[in-house]
Amino acid sequence: MSIVNLDETEQNQHQDLKESQDIQIDIITFDQHESLLDTYTYYIIKGKDKIGFFEVYRRYKDFISLRDILLIRWPGCFIPGIPGKKMFQGNDTKTASERLRFLKQFCNKMKLLPNLYYSQEFSQLFLRSKDKEIHKTFEQMPKPKTSELIQKYQLNFIELQGRDIDQTLDKKIEGFVEKLKNNQIQLKLAKKYIRDLYQSQEQYNQSLEKIMTMHLPNYEKQFIQTYQNNRCDNLLLTNQNIKKQLDTQYNQNGIFKRRNIDKLYEYIRQELKDIKAFYQSLKTKKEYEEQKKKLEAKQLETQQELNNLNEGKNPNFFKNIFNKQTPEQLKSHLNIQIQTNQNELDNLQNLIDIMQAIIGFIEIERFQDLKIKFYSVIIKQVSELEQKLIDEQIQYWQYIESQSSNLINQLQFGSQEGFNKQQFNQPIEQQQEEKEEVEQNQPYENENPNEINQEENNNEEINQQVNENENEGENEDNQQQQEDEVEVNISQQEIEDENQ
Template identity: 25%
Template sequence: MEKNGLFDSDEEEEKIEYKPEVEAPDQNLGETVEVHPASRETQLLTESDVSPVSKNDLGDDASSEDDIEETQDLSENKFQFDVPYPNVQEEDLTWSVSQPVKAGHISYTVTGEDKDGPFQGSRRYKDFYSLRQALVNRWPGVYVPPIPPKQSVGNKKDKFVSHRMHLLDQFMKKISKIPHLIKSDEFQMFSKPAGDISATFNSLGNISPEDLRKRLENELEVSTELEEALVNQSREQVNDFQAFLKKIIPTLKTIKEEAKKMVSSREVMNKRTSALVEAMSQYESNGLIKFADDDISRMVIDNPEDPEMKAKAEGIGKFYSNTFKDFYFWIRSTLGDIEAALDAVNGRDKVVQNKVKLLNKQKSEKSELDTINSGKKTWKSLFQSTSSKQNRAVFLTSDIEKLENDAKELDVIIKMINCYIAENIIPTFKERQIKDYYEFLNYIARREINNCAATKFFWNDFTKNENIPADSK
């Protein structure tokens, strides 16, 4: 079988991974810090963006998604963002979402390349949402990358727009690595629209069993000749995986909300060193200077002849990395991936539900046909002519046969989807989650090491001051 492009472990798939950017090393440390992909949203924040989170913020997941930062709307219709690491937005320029513009609603410039070549145009969030919904509904069992959730309150604030743009940009980059989705008719409606995109998607009907089977066979290369033992094993694997995803999602949501509350706490903690030094500075200015008979050379922090120490003291809090913020964005990204995987599995259930509906409809029509053929009187038949009854019988006979064929088709499709998920989605998704966690753990460990190193070098400078007795060092 051909693997789902996002989850393949071959060389082509590896291109989807974000290669960590390199942060400029601190001059005092001489150590380069890698920037982990999951923390890229963190790069768009500054310390002043963080506000305390109350219990009331935890009720509506969508509305509280970006409560970590609060900024004012810009008066201009174009948004400007201070991104500390410009390379974040320069990766894979073939596919990008950029340049948000406010004109009644927020629109983004989207660039990419579909089966007919390059494209560029203005898209709204609802266009991305409609695209993903169409792909999820018409490609059951296939992983479709996540997009940020809907949010009605505060969705025009510049920091929120910045984060949404970042997540939509990642959606485009991820989906570009899944060939069967990029070549699909649904994506073509997004990349080369003929009219209103959302309206076009809303007018789409359900994909027919015949077309769905062709997609599985031709695009995903899933065989229709499947051994019963393999089918049963695959179904059990998918059921177990689905149950696990449903169980872990609430846990991850709780962890995410707890992480959000820790962000502001860590910001306060990071600023305590500056507060401590400021307190000592006040003591030097009001106490030590008098004990030293106004000899400014005896000052350590507040010495006007040595402003470097005061400058370091004022800047140390801003240097510290907020690893809780890194963790918050990482767990949010992980949660989105898991929910997207569950969407893929739930697509199989929708096919099963459609099969049940067809069988129920077939049963109902058979009962009606038997009544007509037996000549039994019903309230409805009293108002029908003989020719109307005959025409109805002809229609029912034809439709019952079609329903039976469609139900058989869906039965085969369900088996194909189970095998596809079991062989392609589940094992590679598990491997990816493990790999991403280890990469993030390494990243966050390095960030904390840098925090400790910054503290060490900062306080070590105090011990080097000429006023500090050598025997006390």
């Protein structure tokens, strides 16, 4: 089946309307207001598009209502996800800051979806209406008729004209949904690992901060300062100049508290929201398919009732007795109802085919491109922040290393001064004795080398002769010992003979 074509005039008009221009949109900040009963936050949205400039104040529930109405009035289209209000508890500054990041991502994704961005709901009402309770306006907007949706989609998705809808497209959508399920499983695992890493990193940073800002300074004050007679000039982390330098130039607290991995964690959370949002586009299509099935069942009942009337049967006699209509009038009414139902069934089938084409030919590719762009952006941001943090940490530790080296040099210089001072205060007689002792342990510089060598050779000959004499003495002793043993054995033998 093919999508219905439009004439060339309408195609050109709406093609010109959809020509994208640079869209600038940003949520610059938020403004909190307090009343007697509640505290509420407005997010300030500023930007420029081909229609012109805009600046509005919107609350978080306005974003939620906007997305809800887009799901109703643009069924089958991918609407970027927004975390629900239950995910954020309270209206404090921290909660507002967390919401701000997600809302920025939502706006950045919307500007990449021109059909939705320039829709009445987003561009005209949400970005330009001065109504501070725009969520009520969205809640009162009616659900569009099937024929209205078909006309709107034919005008906004001209690229679908002439595209065939067959089993190949069905398999493509089924395969992509299967990929989403696998990605969802992997992202949930990654979310768990990053959350564990986040907690471990937070615990590590907190422990390191306590060591560097509390435990080591206390150790210096209680022990190191005592060891050097309460002098403070040779301390490191408790030195006021060094401490001030660490706190200001190297942002000591920021180094210990920043965790850039949380941005990757937020990205995964948003990815899971977008996968859920894509499922919602499939869900709305299935809702229209269920609506079509119910209408088909109703059509069969109406047709059966008409057939019974034509055959002279009236099974709904008690139902029709109060209508005060003749059988011919009932037949006419049923024929009109059957025709109306058939028109609606045709429209539903046409709309379902269009939604199938939107999902298969547009939203899948658009979703994949969107994921690639935002993945690259977030990885780039995390990498830059990590490099910046590592550079700051390197500078921090290099500064501590340099100050430690200076301290070591000061201590060594002070020890050498103390040693020289101690030598200077020794009695002259003691210094003379130490000098003579050192000189005795050193070789004489004025001795003749030949005489020294001759003396060494003579000493070697004497030592060799002594060794030879000792060896001869040992040999004689061994021989004498053997002769004594023989004599003892002979004497022992003679005694035994006499006894016998």
